[in-house]
Amino acid sequence: MIEYYENLLQEEQEELKHVIKLLYKQTYLLERKYDKKTKRMLFTKEYRVADRHLEFLKEYMQIGGIEIKDNTQEGIIYIQGEELIGEKLPRLATFYLLLLKLIYEEQMTQASASVHVFTNLGELNEKLHSFRLVKDRPSPTEIKRSLALLKRHQMIEILDSMEEVTGEIRILIYPSVKMVLLGSQIRNLLESFSEEPEYEEE
Secondary structure (H helix, E strand, O other): HHHHOOOOOOHHHHHHHHHHHHHHHHEEEEEEEEEEOOOOOEEHHHHHHHHHHHHHHHHHHHHHEEEEEEOOOOOOEEEOOOOOOOOOOOOOHHHHHHHHHHHHHHHHHOOOOOOOOEEHHHHHHHHHOOOOOOOOOHHHHHHHHHHHHHHOOOEEEEOOOOOOOOOOOOEEEEEHHHHHOOOOHHHHHHHHHOOOOOHHHO
């Protein structure tokens, strides 16, 4: 394994190091991401590097009890394992993530020619209240932090400026949300949150 790495060109070694750090930091590598300049989905260099050295990465991660999964159909390479100490998501970010997965699955079950799933902040907050997950509207700062965190973990792309937090802000949902629980589990989890005394209607 070390021999494989040492036989790479220095540039390839640096690319591989970068990919390993990125996987630890954000869990998912997407084959294609939305580019705001071209307004198109473009192939990512990191995914190509990981795909090229996938066998090495699997062996390398396995030492630490981490498994690399390669979902070629969805274009996602990601890591999972009991040894991973993930970043704890704040409550609002957790709710948003669960709702984004719900929206993603709802749209994908409908007959649609589009392979991409879009929503907006208004729909997200509407579902937040319909499941009675929060009593009061979250603050703009809290919303920005939660969305930025989900963007960093490759769950979403925010398509509009976040200077003013409005319901019109468009959000592209990446297929990586499919890797988070099953649809039925999501609904049960959301309903259990809405039953918590702190969030029940008075």
